[in-house]
Amino acid sequence: MARPSAIWVAGKGHMQALQLAGAWTADHAHDLEDALAEAFGKRPQLEINAPLKLDCAGILNLDTVGAWLIHRTRIELADQHGTVAVTGLRRDQNHLLSEVAQAEIPPPAAPHRQGAYPMLIDIGEAVVDAGKDVSSGVAFLGAVMAALFRVLIGRTRLRPAAVVTQLERVALRGVPIIVLISFLVGAIISQQTIFQLEKFGQAQFVADLIGVLVLRELAVLLTAIMIAGRSGSSFTAELGSMKMREEVDALQTMGLDPIEVLVLPRIIALLIGLPLLTFISSMASIGGGALVAQFYGGVSFEIFFSRIQNIIGMNTFLVGMYKAPFMALVIGLIACIEGFAVRGSAESLGAHTTASVVKSIFIVIVVDGLFAMFFAAIKY
């Protein structure tokens, strides 16, 4: 199709005309803009207020982009030359031009000015946000506890079906991956430990190390991190998309408390599920360790397990189990808070899901550190 063009021609008398021709459509927008810019550059010496004409007889087809450019040219020329007549358009094209001419396009907004110290502003905002996170976390914890209390004194009922469904998703379906990962980690640690201990000819001590490490720290950490990634992210995404589609508002208008209906079952499921998974993870890690010790380090199952039985006290096992519910609470709270913080857009859903996982894992590790200090202080 014909390339669009804009050429100045001398009209009758002292009349000047800009002759527009070709295809004035969106597909040729680039050529159109170039042609117009060139025509503006080559503007002949015109008397101010000399009548001007835009001769459009050569225009083959016209769409809104072309019509807008004609309109824009007319306005720009009219600034200096008073009225500018547009001639030669077909009737439907004229109709389009007058439709386009009705629009008032505001001048482009001035670009947003950056603050003088953008980095300082960012740091300040981050600190304030972190403070808000803490206070909203405490408020949310309070709301959850209040709901739990209402359930305990029988003012509202627990939703057993919801709890069981969540428990299935959090705990039961999480078993295979947690067993697999724990088993592998146990095996790897066992292998590395045996490697070092063999230098002293004391490979059997691998049982002590695996036992203490896994039961006190590793099982609960591994499980909490896996659950933060698996269940925390899905809680955030679920609650977030419910929030986006006004499902949470719908619950509220039916007189139901979203915390009772949505949050409590999930947190209870985590509180029950995470200790169970921690236990399973401990067993799987020790199993992995024992297997490698038997076949790689020549430490037989009897020696391995009798050492575990004699050396590892109940308290070591309990340390890990005590920590699990706290991890569950942290993960559940963060996931739900982030879920409810989702605003309208898909992007915000993604951002909050990421934040949920990252914050959960970070806090899980911080909490684990605090517990390590605490148990060391009370010599447990």
Place this chain on the structure above:
Amino acid sequence: MRETIVTPEPDARDESGALVIEVENLTVGFGERNVMEGLALDVRRGEILGVVGASGTGKSVLLRTIIGLVGKRQGSVRVFGHDMDKVNPKRRRLIERRWGVLFQHGALFSSLTVKQNIQFPMREYLDLSPRLLDEMAMLKLQLVGLKPEAAERFPSELSGGMIKRVALARALALDPEIVFLDEPTSGLDPIGAGDFDELIATLRSTLGLTVFMVTHDLDSLAGICDRIAALGDGRVLAEGTLERLKSESHPWLQAYFNGPRARASHVHQRKT
């Protein structure tokens, strides 16, 4: 690299009255159930076709099948004379560029502002300077009757009617030849709906649009539709002008066009 822009070929372009969409013997179903069986429907260039039918009769499914979002079990769909099953991906893209779709629920991109939503197809397909891009977005916004202030808002900050308008502006972004509208006026106040109808009629006459409009709005049917197709029982029950459909004996059509709501609307006041 930007793909070189290919101008739409002039097939059947300027013959008004030529068939732009031909649906033949179409069967579409989900699972065990067929939503439509052996449906046939034609759309002519430059007309506004209204598609009516009870809820769940497959109006949205028909629209989605024509634009290729839902697979069909049998039959053929031809758009601009091309059999949509036989076109290669490149040709398909060219055809898709020539239609615009307004989905029943707007389907705006939630993480883009109104302006960015409208500019999105322009950025993909056209080579516009930033200034022209901005101006065109504002122009389309005003064409559909929205204030420039709405440009920087996100879809979640819009009212239902505004979402419809922005979705129409996005559907019109590339100056399409066909627009598919799925219930454009549902959720609008009657005056807004009337304006919307007028807007569609204006755009049809200025841009030469062909409009495929699913609607429940009797006023739209009476006011701007050239032809109406009524779906039911998995096929087109009847098609033709409003007058013709009013005289059909099918019970649903009788109830629809001669019921109390129809009597209250323009259907019975205006001659089409």
